[in-house]
Amino acid sequence: MSRKYRVAIFASGSGSNAETITKYFENHPSIIISLFLTNNAEAGVIKRGKKLGVPTMVFSKKNFAERDDVIKVLENMHIDFVVLAGFLWLIPESLIKAYPNKIVNIHPALLPKYGGKGMWGHHVHEAVVANKETESGITIHFVNEHYDEGETIFQAKCEVTSSDTPEDVAKKVQVLEHQHFPKVIENTLLNL
Numbered sequence: 001m002s003r004k005y006r007v008a009i010f011a012s013g014s015g016s017n018a019e020t021i022t023k024y025f026e027n028h029p030s031i032i033i034s035l036f037l038t039n040n041a042e043a044g045v046i047k048r049g050k051k052l053g054v055p056t057m058v059f060s061k062k063n064f065a066e067r068d069d070v071i072k073v074l075e076n077m078h079i080d081f082v083v084l085a086g087f088l089w090l091i092p093e094s095l096i097k098a099y100p101n102k103i104v105n106i107h108p109a110l111l112p113k114y115g116g117k118g119m120w121g122h123h124v125h126e127a128v129v130a131n132k133e134t135e136s137g138i139t140i141h142f143v144n145e146h147y148d149e150g151e152t153i154f155q156a157k158c159e160v161t162s163s164d165t166p167e168d169v170a171k172k173v174q175v176l177e178h179q180h181f182p183k184v185i186e187n188t189l190l191n192l
Contacts, residue, residue, distance in 0.1 A: 003030060004030055004031070004032055005030055005031045005032070005080045005081055005189050005190075006032055006034040006035075006077065006078050006079050006080050006081075007021075007025070007031060007032065007033050007034060007079065007080065007081045007082070007083060007185070007189070008034060008035040008036075008037060008074055008077070008079045008081075008082050008083070009021060009022075009033060009035070009036050009037070009045075009082075009083045009084075009085050010036075010037045010038070010039075010082065010083070010084050010085070010087035011036060011037075011038055011043060011045040011084075011085045011086050011087055012038060012039055012040050012043060012045075012086055012087050012088045012089070013040070013043055013044060013045065013086045013121075014043070014044035014045065014048075014086075015036070015038075015043065015044050015045025015046075015047075015048040015049070015085070015086070016044075016048075016086075016174070016178070017085035017086055017106065017177055017178065017181055018036055018045050018048060018049075018085050018086075019048045019052060020177075020178045020181070020182060021033060021083065021085065021181060021182045021185060022048075022052050022054060023052075024182035024183075024186075025182065025186075028186075030190070031185075031186060031189060031190075033052075033054055034054070034055070034077055034078075034079060035054065035055055035056070035057065035073075035074075035077055035079065036048075036049040036054050036055070036056040036057070037056070037057045037058075037059060037070065037073075038056065038057070038058055038059075038087075039058070039059060039060075039061070039064065039087070039088070039089055040058070041058050043058075046058070057070075057073060061089070064089065064092065065089075065092050068094055070095065071094060071095055071098050074098070074099075075098070080102065080189075081099070081102050081103075081104075081185075081189050081192075082095075082099050082102060082103040082104075082143075083103075083104055083105075083185055084103065084104065084105040084106070084143060085106060085181070086106075086120075086121075087105070088120055090117075090145075090146075090147060091103060091143050091145075093145055096143065096144060096145060101142055101192075102192070103142065103143040104140060104141065104142060104143065104153065104184075104185065104188060105140070105141055105142075105143050105148070105150070106138055106139070106140050106177055106181050107124075107138065107139045107140075107141065107148050108120075108121065108124050108125070108136075108138060108170070108173045108174075108177070109124045109128065109136055109137070109138075109139065109173075110135070110136060110137045110138075110139060110155055110157065111139040111141065111148050111152065111155075112148075113133075114127050114128060115139075115147060115148030115149070116147050116148055117147050119147075119148070121170075122166055122170065125166035125167070125169040125170045125173070126166045128160060128166070128169055129160070129164060129165065129166050129169060132162070133160050134159065134160055135157050135158065135159055135160055136157070136158055136160050136169055136172070136173060137155060137156050137157040137158050137173065137176055138154075138155065138156050138173060138176045138177055138180065138181075139152055139154075139155050140152075140153045140154040140155075140180070140181060140184045141153055153184060153188055154180065154184045156176045156179075156180050158172040158173065158175075158176055159172075160172075
C-alpha cells in the first residue's frame with residue numbers, strides 16, 4: 001500500500017480554494033486532506049469543513065504566533081504538508097522550521113508584483129486595475145519568513161482588459177486558482 005500524505009489547509013475566509021482542493025483529493029490514492037485551520041471564528045471555511053467532513057480548528061494569534069499550540073496539533077495529526085489558501089497572517093518562524101519547504105501559499109497576482117503585507121484579495125485586484133495592468137494571475141510559492149517572498153513553484157496568467165473592474169479580475173484569478181492549485185499541490189507533494 002502506498003504512503004498517505006496528510007495535508008492541513010489554513011484559510012481566513014470563505015474557503016472556496018479549501019473546498020476545491022479537498023474535492024480534488026477525495027479519492028486520491030496517496031493524499032488526504034486531514035484538517036482545516038482558521039484564525040477567523042466567522043470564516044466560511046468552517047461551514048465548508050463540516051459539509052466536507054474535514055475537522056476544523058479555530059485558533060488565536062497567541063496560540064499561533066507566541067506558542068507552539070498549532071504546531072503540536074499538526075504533529076499530533078501527523079500532518080506532512082501545509083497549504084495556505086487565503087490565509088492572511090504571517091507564518092511564524094517556528095512553523096516554517098517545523099515544515100521546511102513543506103508549506104505552500106497561493107497569491108492572487110504575478111509575484112513579485114503586488115505582494116507583501118496588506119496585499120491580499122480585493123486590495124491586489126484594485127491595485128492591478130488602478131495601474132492599468134494588461135495581465136494578472138496567480139503565483140503558487142513556498143512560504144518563508146516574509147510575505148510572498150518564498151521560491152515560486154508555479155504561475156498562471158489571465159488577461160486584464162481596460163474595461164475590467166477589480167471584481168472581474170477577481171473572478172478570472174479565482175478560475176486560475178481552482179484550475180491549478182490542487183494539481184500544483186499534488187505535484188509538489190509527490191516530488192518532495
